[in-house]
Amino acid sequence: MHAVALAATDGMLSFELTIATEVFGDDPRYGFAVCGAAPVRVGRFLLEPDEGLDRLARADTVLVPGWADVDTAPPAGLVEAVRAAHARGARVASLCTGAFVLAAAGLLDGLRATTHWAHTDVLAARYPRVTVDPDVLYVDNGQVLTSAGKAAAMDLCLHLVRADHGPAAANAIARRLVVPPHRAGGQAQYVTTPVPTRDDHPLAALLPWITARLDRPLTVEDLAREANLSSRHLSRHFRSATGTTPLRWLLVQRIRRAQELLENTDSSIDAIAEAVGMGTATTLRRHFNRTVGVPPDTYRRTFRSQ
Template sequence: MRSAVHHVVMVVSAGMPIFEAAVPCEVFGIDRSDLASPWYRFSVVGIGADPVALAAGFTLTGSDTLDVLDRADTLIVPACTNIHDQPPTDQVAVVRAAYERGTRILSICSGAFLLAAAGVLDGRRATTHWMHADEMARRYPAVRVDPSVLYVDDDNVITSAGTAAGIDACLHLVRMDHGAAVAAELARRLVIPPHRDGGQAQYHRLPPAKVSDDWLGQLLDWATNNLHEPLTTTDLAARAQVSVRTLERRFATTLNTSPLRWLLEQRIRQAQQLLETSDLPVDRISSRCGFGTPASLRAHFTRTVGVPPTAYRRTFRTPSDDRRDALQPTR
């Protein structure tokens, strides 16, 4: 029987890369009840020999027993030891059983191979590290492999790309469970960007770094701080002192999107954060986020997020918000 506390269980096995295993420990394994209470309960389970000898000379001892798998709300598979080896049957069985119980499953990097071997990804869109995408597509043709994104959330099954994308995927889970404000604060503590959309291109799509190429990053920072302005592609190109064509090409190559689409996504994200963390009325939020009118905000927000702004605010308000509102004098 599951408790009210969300239980995250990570499975590890011999030879598993240490960094991928460390990411969930940092995100879910540290008590952060000052951000959201209750925080997660986190367990690590070793599959196979005990103790588990991880990569780079690290050894895991004192892991939780296998019975905690039955109580997991989320199962995390950090990475495979070797993608060219057939995953051990005991690991495959653990993933398949969790899936059949309805457990949410997250894989990091090559961990997607274990999910694919368990049949969890059949018919689903999924991703893995771009270096392994062709191999996954060859070995598991029933999986719709997308090597161009950071992570994919397909109905309670989340697959992520390389190591850093695993952090993005873990923050995505925190955002779903506790809201944007909590995920953003956790990101600040980890000294990483507060939210990188799963659809953002993997790093292998970026051009070689050059000193002269940093203008796009500076432009994005400037635009993010000026979303209240009615920015256009021409405005962004003028700010960067490049042609509109050059700007559009750089956005397509680096971010896999257009300048206007990127602006819309940033405005939607800012609106989400304000809806979750402030009492500003919708008309003020629409102005602050650069939508101009409440009608424009509602139309774009509903089309992108799937619900109107007011419904989103009701969904993501915490009990403490409601109690605070109840104490406010009636106007």
């Protein structure tokens, strides 16, 4: 039986704990244990671990969930136990901000890694030897794996089951939990594009005008004319309000509309390309794959496979 040990610490995020327990705790192919040095506080609850941290050294897979306060260094005992388990040959996977524990243990030095997009800048600044990728759901380096936040932790856990026992086993768990059976690790994390909230902002009326016309060819000049601004001033307002350029913002809105149509309609890729102003299926596939990380056909299958 494959032994899975979850490394518990005070302030651990309950969502990631629950995900790991749901995936591995009820599967007879895995022996699952929550391991901690002492009772740990998870939200409003006090959790009594099944075993101590020394159990990590005897596990085949060690899961390190995130915790809320990433400004605080992870407990030294936890870091050392994770490092020792890895040295013994265990596969070590972090869920969400658990990547900070792996980085503190030196397990991510020279590797690509990810965490919740809200904390990727902090992880990169604190551990410069780690190549932090903010735009993926999870990264598999073989014996060391990291996931982005929240739902991406489920993606990584199912990826581990798929690696251990094949796609049928992972799909069965996904059906039980009513989640997509497979999202590729390279798929982009969902990051909200900021938009102006003040009615008197120069872009407040323009952005809804754009999203109502995604099926049409639009240039920067068209947008500037509608906003009654010069192209230069338009670009400056866009950069300030959304953090990106007008055309990049427009492309992201087209891709998001394509995602909605792929999830909720049976329209062909050609029809969706026309509906979002991409013109052809080839153009949509190129931009969709580059932005989301998977082709539109694969994205659709993910949402239609339940």
